Amino acid sequence: MEAVRRRLKMYRALDNEHRLRIVLTLASRPGLSFNELAGELGLERGLLAYHLAVLKNAGLVELKYERRSKKLTKYYLTKDGVKVLKELGLL
Amino acid sequence: MKTLTRRLNDARRKIREEIERLAKEIGDTCIIVALLGAGGRGIEERRLIKLYLEKMNIITLIPEDDIPEELSPSLLEEAILTKSDIDLIFVNVESWGTATEFAQFHDKREIAYKLRVLVPAEYHPIYGREGGYLTDLYLTHLTLYGHVYAYGNGERFPKPEKIILTIAKRFKELKALGKI
Numbered sequence: 001m002e003a004v005r006r007r008l009k010m011y012r013a014l015d016n017e018h019r020l021r022i023v024l025t026l027a028s029r030p031g032l033s034f035n036e037l038a039g040e041l042g043l044e045r046g047l048l049a050y051h052l053a054v055l056k057n058a059g060l061v062e063l064k065y066e067r068r069s070k071k072l073t074k075y076y077l078t079k080d081g082v083k084v085l086k087e088l089g090l091l
Numbered sequence: 092m093k094t095l096t097r098r099l100n101d102a103r104r105k106i107r108e109e110i111e112r113l114a115k116e117i118g119d120t121c122i123i124v125a126l127l128g129a130g131g132r133g134i135e136e137r138r139l140i141k142l143y144l145e146k147m148n149i150i151t152l153i154p155e156d157d158i159p160e161e162l163s164p165s166l167l168e169e170a171i172l173t174k175s176d177i178d179l180i181f182v183n184v185e186s187w188g189t190a191t192e193f194a195q196f197h198d199k200r201e202i203a204y205k206l207r208v209l210v211p212a213e214y215h216p217i218y219g220r221e222g223g224y225l226t227d228l229y230l231t232h233l234t235l236y237g238h239v240y241a242y243g244n245g246e247r248f249p250k251p252e253k254i255i256l257t258i259a260k261r262f263k264e265l266k267a268l269g270k271i
Binding site for chain 1: 102116117148176
């Protein structure tokens with residue numbers, strides 16, 4: 001039951017064109033920063049932040065902070081994220 | 092070789108079908124909610140509520156936690172309140188900051204109906220005794236959309252977490268039944 005609920009959560013998160021594009025972009029280019037994703041997708045920063053938050057909370061995307069001269073957040077698909085994209089025939 | 096657009100359309104169809112299938116299998120669904128508050132104040136309470144909501148299979152956003160460090164939480168809040176596909180937005184009006192945000196967004200119809208506003212009982216337009224601009228704003232919102240809830244310490248009025256968990260749970264159930 002728990003596995004089904006998790007799956008439902010992931011699919012609910014993907015039920016949005018923007019979020020689908022985000023995961024596809026990360027699948028082909030993992031480790032993009034927030035600003036790189038915004039540029040790549042042409043999304044407003046606030047809206048991108050919202051969609052990334054949904055994907056993160058659904059367990060499809062994870063973020064890692066890298067600090068060089070400034071704080072930098074990089075995004076990656078999780079293993080579940082990769083798995084679901086394969087199921088959907090997108091990878 | 093299918094074009095990307097075609098593959099995306101196919102994927103979206105499969106996603107919808109799978110959501111329907113899974114929802115039917117477990118008699119449940121998944122919704123997305125946001126818990127907006129007053130920055131640092133009340134954030135621990137919201138994090139605790141989030142834990143309970145996640146156990147109910149509800150994707151829960153807290154702007155202060157879910158925004159990348161290089162951005163401001165207000166950027167995420169604005170997106171939530173204007174352009175998102177969120178199901179419910181709980182706003183706990185604990186400070187003038189949150190009150191100002193509420194005033195900004197309550198008259199945007201496309202989002203106002205998703206707001207569930209929690210106010211201290213003394214400021215509630217029906218139950219409270221305080222007057223003023225904000226109470227008047229709550230009354231307008233209550234009249235147009237309903238969903239302005241008085242909270243307290245659990246004695247005369249429920250605590251905020253009880254309101255949020257009860258409403259989120261029932262909303263999800265109704266959505267699973269296709270009533271929303």
